[in-house]
Amino acid sequence: AQTVTQSQPEMSVQEAETVTLSCTYDTSENNYYLFWYKQPPSRQMILVIRQEAYKQQNATENRFSVNFQKAAKSFSLKISDSQLGDTAMYFCAFMRGDQFYFGTGTSLTVIP
């Protein structure tokens, strides 16, 4: 069975600073996808970034980037130049076939 672990229930960061959210997963599969979803106070689920496991290059989306370590089964999210609008719950997710598995989330607060 696939599991996704987010070991940081809460984090905070000063505005304009950089923060890294951790995620580890457990799978015996070789081909899969990893995601970070953001849930702001509006509670809408927003896709932040997507990584294909067969690609060694780390995905980036503007201020968001990942550090994908396949052997270590680690998929961390780095947010650069943090903005107040980044305050949200962040969920790490794993996809294999058409099955999705979510972590328990990390609540991030950006402090002005």
Add this chain to the structure above:
Amino acid sequence: DSGVTQTPKHLITATGQRVTLRCSPRSGDLSVYWYQQSLDQGLQFLIQYYNGEERAKGNILERFSAQQFPDLHSELNLSSLELGDSALYFCASSSRSRGEEKLFFGSGTQLSVL
């Protein structure tokens, strides 16, 4: 806009009642997923349908049921409602098309059981 439509956005009802939540997936997406999120909690997977057939089942109570219709829209039926069923219910859809392997979420239905 994710392209996934959920109705209604808000629903207030009483204990013991039955409600139906509706979801229209993105055009062309065959898979529909239902999730429950209680306040300050993570996402609990309830059930998945693929092209009208049940594909996977998660922590769905026996009082809850779902179906996906030929036009691919889906309904989640919640019956004998309890206070603890108050939550945000998400529908999501996905595609197996290359480059589209991701979940698209609707905006959710906020259910309040009083």
